[in-house]
Amino acid sequence: MRRTTKFAAVLAAGILALTACGSDDSNEPESGGDDTSSAAPTSDIKVGMAYDVGGRGDQSFNDSAAAGLDQAKEEGLVSDETQESEAEDGEAESAREERLRTFADAGYDPIIAVGFAYASSVGKVSEEYPDVHFAIIDDQSLADSANVASLVFAEEQGSFLVGAAAALKSKTGHIGFVGGVEVPLIGKFQAGYEAGAKAVNPDIKIDVTYLTQPPDFSGFGDPAKGKTAAQGMFDGGADVVYHAAGGSGGGVFEAASEAGEGNWAIGVDSDQYNTADPSVKDVILTSMLKNVNVAVYNYLKEVSSGTFPTGVNTYDLSVDGVGYSTSGGFVDDITDQLDDYKQQIIDGKITVPTEPAK
Amino acid sequence: MGLGLASAALALLAAFAITSLVxxxxxxxxxxxxxxLLKWPExxxxxxIINNACTLYLSALAVAVGFRMNLFNIGVDGQYRVAAFTAAVVAGEAWLPGYLNTAFAIICAMAVGAVWAGIAGVLRASRGVSEVISTIMLNFIATYLxxxxLREAAVKEEGSNQIATKEIPEGSWIPGIPFGDFEIYGFVVIAILCGVAFWFVLNRTRFGFDLRATGQSSTAAIASGINVKRMTLGAMMISGAVAGLVGLPIIFGESHSYGSTFQSGLGFAGIAVALLGRNHPVGIALGALLFAYxxxxxxxxxxxxxxxPQIVAITQGVIVLTVVISYELVRRYGLRLEQREVARALNAERTAKAEEVSA
Structure with missing residues (x-):
C-alpha cells in the first residue's frame, strides 16, 4: 500500500503544480484578445461559425467558408471575437444542436452553419432562439423560417461549363467523373457535368464512380481512393476526369499526372490550380468554382449594414456564385464557347438538370 | 471493493495529470x-448526457456479453446500424397500429442484429475464423448494404440535401420522460431493464454460468460438459440482439427516421465503455455517463x-488507458497481498506443527 500512496501523492502534487501554472497561462490570451479589439475599433457583430466535418484547414468546402469570414473580419465588418467550432464524424444530432445553442447562449449572432448536415438542427434551434439569426449553407429546406438565411449554389451550372470544357478538350471522346460520397448534393455536380459534356458531344462516353456511401463520409478526404478510381478511368481510355470529392481530389490529380501528356483533371470548389501540390498543377485543366466564400462574405456584409437576410439566396452563374477557373491558361482557346454556354444558361435558354439521369 | 475504488481514483488522477500535460x-x-470540464452542467x-449515455450503455452491454465469454465483438458498430435501419423501415411502413408497430420493429431490429452477429458466430464455431476479423469485415459490408x-428506401425532402427513410407515424414514437423542463428518451427504461437482465442472466442462470466458465477456460468448460460451439454462437447472437437496440432510442425518441446523418461509431465507443465499466452493468452505466459527459x-x-475538439477525444482515450492500466496494477497488488497472506498462514501452520512435533 505504501507504494501506491507514494505514487498518488506524487501525482497529486504534480497536478496541483500543473493547474497552478495553467491558470497563469489562461489569463494571458484573454487579456491579449481584449487589447487587440479595443485597439482597432471594429464592429460588435460576433459571428459563430459551425463547420462541417473537417473544419478549417480542409483545403476545400470548410476552408472556403472560412475565407469568407476572414475577409469580413479583415475589413472590419464583423468583430474579431468570432468563434469557430467543427463537427465530428458521425456525431449525434444533439451534438449539432448543442453547438448552435452554445453559440446562441454565449451571445453569438449571426450563427453560420456550414453544410447540409445542420439542416434539422438549425430548424430546431432557430425556433428556440427567435431573436438570433442563422445562415445555413447548401440547404433550402428552411426557406420559410423568419430568422434563417439559406445560402445555396447552382453547382450543376458550374459543372455544366467544366463538362463542356472536358468534352471540348477530350481527344478520345471518353471522360470521367469521381464523386466523393454518393449524396444528392454531389449528384448535382454529376448531372451538370454530364449535361455539359453531352451538349458538346452527344455521343461522349462518361465513366462515373463514387468513392464511399453515407454514413461513411471518408470519400471527401481519402486521396488514395481518389487516385485508384481515377487511374481506373485513365487506364480505360478516359482523358479528362472531373472530381467532386473534396480532399480526395489530390489523388485524382496525381493519377492524371501519372497518366502522362494529354490527360487532364478538373478541380472543384476553389481554383485548385493555385491550391494543389505544385507537382500536379499542370494537369488541372480548370476548376469548377463554388464560391462559398463569396456567399459567406456577402451575407456578413449585409448583416453588418443592419439587415439580416432571410429566405433562399441562390448563388448561380448570373451572380458569379459558381463558375470555372482559367488559371494555367489551358482553356484559353475555348473560353468563347464556354462563355457562350454560360450566357445561354443565364438567359434561361439552357436548363441544367440537378439530378443525374438514371 | 476498497481496492476497486482505489483503482478508479488512481485512474482518474492519472488521466487528469496526463490531460493537463497534453x-x-x-x-x-x-x-x-x-x-x-468540472462545471456542473445545466x-x-x-x-x-443521459440520452447519449443511454445509447452508449446499450452498446457497451452488447460488447460486454461477448467479453464475458472472451469473444471480442468489434462488430457492434455494423450490427446496430443494420438493425436501426431495419427498425426505421419497418416502423415507417407501419404495418401494425400504434405501439404494436413499435414492438414489432424492436423485435425485428434485435433479430437482424442477432443474425448479423450470428454470421461471425457461425464462422467462429464451425470454421474457427477469428470473430475479430469477421466482425470488422461485416462492419464494412453493413455500411455499404x-x-x-437507404438510397432505395429514401424519401427526399424538397430543398434538402439529406436523405432519410419514411418518417415513423407519431403513434409509434416512444414518448420521452419529463426531466425538468426537458425530456429524456423513454428508451432509458428499456436500457435499465437490459442492464438488470444482463446481471440476472449472467449471475443467476445456468446459461450465464456456462458463459462465464467458457470465457475463463474453454478446456475446463469442455471437460465439464459445456457445448462450447453452441455457447459461442449463442453469446454472439445475444450480443448482436442487444446491439440491435443501440440505435433505437434515437430512431423512436428523436429522429423518427434513419437518414444519412445518423449517428455512427457508437459500437466502437461501446468497446471503450465496456472496458471502463469492467463488463459490470453498474460499472458500464457509470462509464457511459462519464463518456457522455x-x-x-x-x-x-x-x-x-x-x-x-480533439482534446476531448484525447481525454477520453487517456481515461480508458489509465483505467485499464490501474485495474491491472491494483489487481497485481491485490494478488501479491493475497500471496503474502497465504504464505504467512502457511508459515504459521508450519511453525505450529513443528512446535507440536518437538513437544
Missing part, C-alpha cells in the same frame, strides 16, 4: 479547460474556451 504542450489554457445538458438500401463538453470547450 493541454500544456498544446499551449491551451489548462485552468479554463478544467474549470469548464439541466438541458444533463438531458443530453445500408447505404445501398465528456462528449457534451466538446462544444463548450471549443466555443467558450477555444480548444480543439
Amino acid at each position: 493541454l500544456l504542450a498544446a499551449g491551451d489554457p489548462v485552468g479554463d479547460v478544467w474549470a469548464q 439541466q438541458r445538458n444533463w438531458a443530453n 445500408v447505404a445501398y438500401l 465528456l462528449d457534451e463538453q466538446s462544444n463548450p470547450l471549443q466555443i467558450l474556451v477555444g480548444v480543439s
